[in-house]
Amino acid sequence: MNLDELDKRILAMLVENARSPYSRIAREIGVAESTVLSRVRKMLEEGVIISFETRVNHKKLGYHIYAWIGLTTDPDKTIEAAEKIAEDDRTLEVHVTSGPHRIVVSGFFKDFEDYSDFLNKRIYPLTGLRDFHESIVISTVKPSPERKRRLVL
Numbered sequence: 001m002n003l004d005e006l007d008k009r010i011l012a013m014l015v016e017n018a019r020s021p022y023s024r025i026a027r028e029i030g031v032a033e034s035t036v037l038s039r040v041r042k043m044l045e046e047g048v049i050i051s052f053e054t055r056v057n058h059k060k061l062g063y064h065i066y067a068w069i070g071l072t073t074d075p076d077k078t079i080e081a082a083e084k085i086a087e088d089d090r091t092l093e094v095h096v097t098s099g100p101h102r103i104v105v106s107g108f109f110k111d112f113e114d115y116s117d118f119l120n121k122r123i124y125p126l127t128g129l130r131d132f133h134e135s136i137v138i139s140t141v142k143p144s145p146e147r148k149r150r151l152v153l
Contacts (some may be wrong), residue, residue, distance in 0.1 A: 001046040006031065010039050011048070018052040063108035065115050066137040067125065070101030077128025078102045090114070090124050101133070 001111065006029070013025050022040070026033040043049040058066070073081050078096055082103050086094040091107040109115040123132060 001043070001048055002088070003048065005044075005109070006035075007039055007043065007048075011038055011043065014049070014052070019055075057107045062110050063112060065109040065128075066140075067107055067109065067115060067134055068137065069105045069132055069134045071103040071123070071126070071129060072100065072131040073102045074128035074130065075102070075127065077126070079125045081128060084126065085122055088118065090118055 008031050010025055013020050013028070022036040023033050026036045029036075040049065071081065082094050082096050084103055085091060085103065088107070090109055091105055093104075093106045095103060095104045099102050107118065109118060119134075123129070
């Protein structure tokens with residue numbers, strides 16, 4: 001689907017706040033509410049909009065550690081390892097990638113004890129694990145809207 005400028009403006013407002021009433025969106029961009037509704041329906045049908053979700057502040061829920069982990073694995077064990085890691089609810093994202101790490105993982109953890117538990121139970125026992133590097137996020141300058149949406153409990 002090719003998005004025109006109107007679609008892009010509607011989409012940008014919904015990404016900022018998925019609960020925005022269509023009447024408010026219509027008023028702010030100067031079109032009829034029915035136009036917004038039909039455009040949103042079309043984007044849903046075409047798969048441009050996948051779902052409407054709630055953004056969560058994980059720190060308010062007691063998750064104070066946000067970490068990225070890059071793993072190098074044996075090529076024939078990469079998918080199996082990624083799937084095993086993805087089973088853990090603390091993971092936000094699990095990607096199979098090119099480059100120095102075959103798997104890149106991000107996740108939220110309550111504290112260092114919880115993070116250590118994740119490493120001990122999910123990372124260290126992986127079959128085919130060659131190496132890994134971890135980074136604890138100190139601060140975020142530009143958060144991805146997607147990162148905020150996945151609820152870790």
